[in-house]
Amino acid sequence: MRQFSALLQPGRIGTLQLKNRIIMSAMGTALADENGKATDRMVAYYTARAKGGAGLITPQFAAVSADSFFAYTLPLCDDKFIADWRRIGDAVHEAGAKFSIQLMHVGLLLLYSGVVPHGASILVPSMAPWMGKDKPYHELSENDIDRYLGYYIAAAARAKAAGADLIDLHACHGCLVSAFLSPLINRRTDEYGGNVENRTRFARRIVEGIRREVGQGLPLTVRINASDDIEGGLTVEEAAQQARILEAAGADAVSVSGGLEFWSTLSVPSYPYPEGPMVPMAEKIKRAVKVPVIVAGKVSAELGDKVISEGKVDFIAMGRPLLADPELPNRIREGRLDDVRRCIYCNNCLKSATDTSAGPISCSVNPFVAREAKYPFKPAAKRKKVMVAGGGLAGMEMAMYLTERGHTVSLYEKEKELGGQWNIACALPGKKGYAALTDYLKRWLEKNGVEVTLGMEVTSETVQKKKPDAVVVATGALPMGLDVPGADLPHVIQGHDFIAGKVGAKGRIVVVGGRFIGMEVAIWLKEQGKDVTIVTRAGLGEDGIKLEEFTFKTLADRIVELNIPMFLNSTVLEITEKAVVIPMKNRLFRIPADTVILSVGMRSENRLAKELEGLGIEVHSVGDCVRARDASDVSYQAAKLAATI
Ligand SMILES: Cc1cc2nc3c(=O)[nH]c(=O)nc-3n(C[C@H](O)[C@H](O)[C@H](O)COP(=O)(O)OP(=O)(O)OC[C@H]3O[C@@H](n4cnc5c(N)ncnc54)[C@H](O)[C@@H]3O)c2cc1C
Numbered sequence: 001m002r003q004f005s006a007l008l009q010p011g012r013i014g015t016l017q018l019k020n021r022i023i024m025s026a027m028g029t030a031l032a033d034e035n036g037k038a039t040d041r042m043v044a045y046y047t048a049r050a051k052g053g054a055g056l057i058t059p060q061f062a063a064v065s066a067d068s069f070f071a072y073t074l075p076l077c078d079d080k081f082i083a084d085w086r087r088i089g090d091a092v093h094e095a096g097a098k099f100s101i102q103l104m105h106v107g108l109l110l111l112y113s114g115v116v117p118h119g120a121s122i123l124v125p126s127m128a129p130w131m132g133k134d135k136p137y138h139e140l141s142e143n144d145i146d147r148y149l150g151y152y153i154a155a156a157a158r159a160k161a162a163g164a165d166l167i168d169l170h171a172c173h174g175c176l177v178s179a180f181l182s183p184l185i186n187r188r189t190d191e192y193g194g195n196v197e198n199r200t201r202f203a204r205r206i207v208e209g210i211r212r213e214v215g216q217g218l219p220l221t222v223r224i225n226a227s228d229d230i231e232g233g234l235t236v237e238e239a240a241q242q243a244r245i246l247e248a249a250g251a252d253a254v255s256v257s258g259g260l261e262f263w264s265t266l267s268v269p270s271y272p273y274p275e276g277p278m279v280p281m282a283e284k285i286k287r288a289v290k291v292p293v294i295v296a297g298k299v300s301a302e303l304g305d306k307v308i309s310e311g312k313v314d315f316i317a318m319g320r321p322l323l324a325d326p327e328l329p330n331r332i333r334e335g336r337l338d339d340v341r342r343c344i345y346c347n348n349c350l351k352s353a354t355d356t357s358a359g360p361i362s363c364s365v366n367p368f369v370a371r372e373a374k375y376p377f378k379p380a381a382k383r384k385k386v387m388v389a390g391g392g393l394a395g396m397e398m399a400m401y402l403t404e405r406g407h408t409v410s411l412y413e414k415e416k417e418l419g420g421q422w423n424i425a426c427a428l429p430g431k432k433g434y435a436a437l438t439d440y441l442k443r444w445l446e447k448n449g450v451e452v453t454l455g456m457e458v459t460s461e462t463v464q465k466k467k468p469d470a471v472v473v474a475t476g477a478l479p480m481g482l483d484v485p486g487a488d489l490p491h492v493i494q495g496h497d498f499i500a501g502k503v504g505a506k507g508r509i510v511v512v513g514g515r516f517i518g519m520e521v522a523i524w525l526k527e528q529g530k531d532v533t534i535v536t537r538a539g540l541g542e543d544g545i546k547l548e549e550f551t552f553k554t555l556a557d558r559i560v561e562l563n564i565p566m567f568l569n570s571t572v573l574e575i576t577e578k579a580v581v582i583p584m585k586n587r588l589f590r591i592p593a594d595t596v597i598l599s600v601g602m603r604s605e606n607r608l609a610k611e612l613e614g615l616g617i618e619v620h621s622v623g624d625c626v627r628a629r630d631a632s633d634v635s636y637q638a639a640k641l642a643a644t645i
C-alpha cells in the first residue's frame with residue numbers, strides 16, 4: 001500500500017466530506033487587530049495552510065461573548081464580526097479546503113494567559129479554596145448558565161452565517177465548558193455538578209441547542225479532554241462516558257485533546273514528550289462512540305497514517321506541524337518527504353503567540369509564519385558574491401535564503417561540521433528530534449550546490465583575500481563563565497562541553513544556572529542516577545528573557561518529580577576544590593561539589609564583525625552573534641536580513 005494512503009484518503013464528519021484526514025487544529029495566533037478585525041496577514045496565514053493541502057482548516061478560537069474577547073483575536077460575540085469570519089472562510093474555500101469555526105468561552109483559561117483583562121471575571125462552575133482572593137472569580141448561577149448557553153447558540157448561528165462548513169465546540173484545556181466537565185474543578189451540588197451526567201449537562205445543552213439552531217446539515221464536533229492530566233481530574237474512562245453523552249446529543253465527531261493548561265502541559269506537548277501522547281486515550285474513546293474520533297498532539301504524518309490505518313482514530317488534528325510547514329500535506333502527497341520542514345516541538349511559537357509585545361507569532365523552522373505575503377523572496381536586484389562566516393543555524397539559513405534570491409554564496413565553518421550550537425542542543429536526550437532542522441538545511445544546501453568549506457576560520461585577512469561583494473557574519477555565541485574565585489579550577493566545566501561529551505561529570509555535581517540548559521543537564525544527570533544539585537541566582541527559569549511556559553513547566557515538573565535539590569535566589573560567591581559557596585541569611589553555606597557544571601548564559605561572539613568594521617566592505621551580522629536568543633529569532637532575523645541584500 002502507498003505510504004500515507006490512510007492519512008490522505010477522503011473522510012466524512014456528519015454531512016461534510018473532507019478530501020483527506022488532516023485537520024488543521026485551532027491555534028490562537030494573535031493575528032487579528034486590537035479590535036478583533038481580521039487582518040490581511042491573518043487571511044494570508046490561513047490561505048497558505050488551505051493551499052498547503054489540509055482537508056479542514058480551523059482558525060483560532062472564536063469568543064462567544066464579549067467578556068471572553070481578547071485583543072488580537074477574532075470573536076463571534078456580535079453580528080458585526082460575521083463579515084470578518086466570512087472573509088477568512090471565503091479565502092480558505094477558494095484555496096481548496098473546508099473551514100470550521102471553534103466556539104469558546106475562555107473561563108479558567110484566563111489563568112494560563114497570566115493577565116486578567118481589566119473588568120473581566122474568571123467564570124467558574126464552582127469556587128474552590130485554591131482560587132485566591134487576588135483574582136476576580138465568579139461562580140455561575142443557573143441563570144448565568146442559561147445566559148451563556150444562549151451566547152454559544154447565538155455564536156453558532158453567526159458561524160453558520162459566516163459560511164462555516166463545521167462548528168467545533170471548545171470543551172477542553174480548562175475553558176468554561178471544560179471546567180464543568182472536570183470533577184476537580186466542578187464541585188457544584190446542583191444538576192450541573194456531581195456525577196458524570198450532571199457535569200456533562202452544560203456541554204450537552206450547548207450541543208443540543210446548537211443542533212436545534214443550525215439544523216442537521218451543519219456538522220458539529222466537540223473538543224474534549226481525554227484526561228485533565230492531574231490527580232483528581234478527568235480520566236479517560238469518564239471522558240469516554242462524556243463522549244457518548246455528547247454523541248447522543250448530536251455531536252458528529254469527538255476531537256480528543258488533554259490537560260488543564262494552567263496545571264498541565266499535555267495540550268501542547270513539547271519536545272520532552274513522546275510522539276502522540278494522547279493517541280492511546282483517543283483509541284479508548286473511539287471504542288466508546290460510533291462517530292469519528294480526531295486526535296491531536298505531536299502526531300506526525302507518519303504516526304497519523306499508522307494510527308488511522310490501524311483503526312485507532314479517524315482524523316488527525318495538526319497544529320504546529322502546519323505552522324512549521326503549511327505545505328506538509330501537499331509534500332507528502334507528492335512523495336517529497338525530504339522537503340518537509342518538520343516541527344521540532346520547541347514551542348517557540350507558543351511563546352510568541354502569547355506575548356504579542358514581541359511581534360507576531362514566529363517559528364524556529366519557518367520564518368514566514370504570519371509573513372506569508374513576504375515569501376517567496378523577490379530575486380535580488382544585483383546578484384552578489386556573498387561570503388557567510390559561521391555555519392550554525394544563522395549561517396546555514398542565510399546561505400539558503402541568499403541562494404534563493406540569486407546570489408552566489410560561499411559558507412565557511414571553522415569546525416568540521418555544520419550546525420554550531422544546535423548540534424549541542426541535539427545531543428540532549430530529549431532533543432534528538434531537533435536534528436530534523438539541521439538535516440533539512442544541510443540537504444537543501446547540498447541539493448542546491450551551495451559551496452561549503454568546513455574547518456576554516458574566517459578572519460579579516462581571508463575576507464580581504466577572497467574579495468566578496470558582501471560578508472555575512474554569523475559567528476554565534478559562546479557560553480559565559482563565572483567571575484568568582486575558583487571558577488577556573490579543573491573540576492569547573494561548561495554545560496555545553498558536558499552535553500557534547502567533551503568532558504565528564506563525577507561525584508557530587510552542582511549545576512550552576514536554572515534556565516533551560518541548567519534544568520535539562522540536571523534532569524539528564526539525575527536520570528542516570530547521579531547526585532546533582534541546582535544553584536541559581538534567581539528563581540527556577542526566572543533569570544533573563546522569559547522562558548516558554550509549557551516547556552518550562554514540563555522541565556520544572558520533572559525536576560520536582562526527580563527530587564533534585566535546588567538552591568534558588570543563591571548567587572555563587574566562590575568555588576573551592578570541594579564546594580560551591582553561597583550566602584544564606586548572613587551565613588555562608590558550602591554545597592559539596594566534585595564537579596561544577598556552568599550554565600550561566602551566552603555571550604555574543606562578534607570579534608570578526610568588529611575586525612571588518614572600517615574596511616569598506618559590505619558587512620552584515622545575524623543570529624546569536626548579534627544577540628544570543630533562540631532559534632525562532634535566528635530564523636526570523638536571517639529571513640529579514642536576506643530580503644535586504
Ligand atoms: C544545549 C543547547 C540547547 C539549546 N536549546 C534550544 C532550544 O530548545 N530552542 C531554541 O530555540 N534554541 C536553543 N538553543 C539556542 C540555539 O541553539 C541558538 O540560538 C542558535 O543555534 C544560534 O545559532 P547561530 O548560528 O547564531 O550561532 P552558533 O550556533 O553559535 O553558530 C555559529 C557558528 O559559527 C562558527 N564560527 C565562529 N566564528 C567563526 C569564524 N570566524 N569563521 C568560521 N566559522 C566561525 C562556530 O563554530 C559556529 O558553528 C540551545 C543552545 C544550546 C547550546
Ligand SMILES: Cc1cc2nc3c(=O)[nH]c(=O)nc-3n(C[C@H](O)[C@H](O)[C@H](O)COP(=O)(O)O)c2cc1C
Binds near residue numbers: 025026028102223257
Ligand atoms: C500557538 C498555539 C495556540 C493554540 N490555540 C488553541 C486554541 O485556540 N484552541 C484549541 O483548541 N487549541 C489550541 N492550541 C492547541 C492546538 O490546537 C493543538 O491541539 C496542539 O498544538 C497539539 O497539536 P500539535 O502537536 O499538532 O501542535 C494551540 C496551540 C498552539 C501551539
Ligand code: SF4
Binds near residue numbers: 321324345346348
Ligand atoms: S516554533 Fe517550534 S514548536 Fe512551534 S511550529 Fe515552529 S518548530 Fe514547531
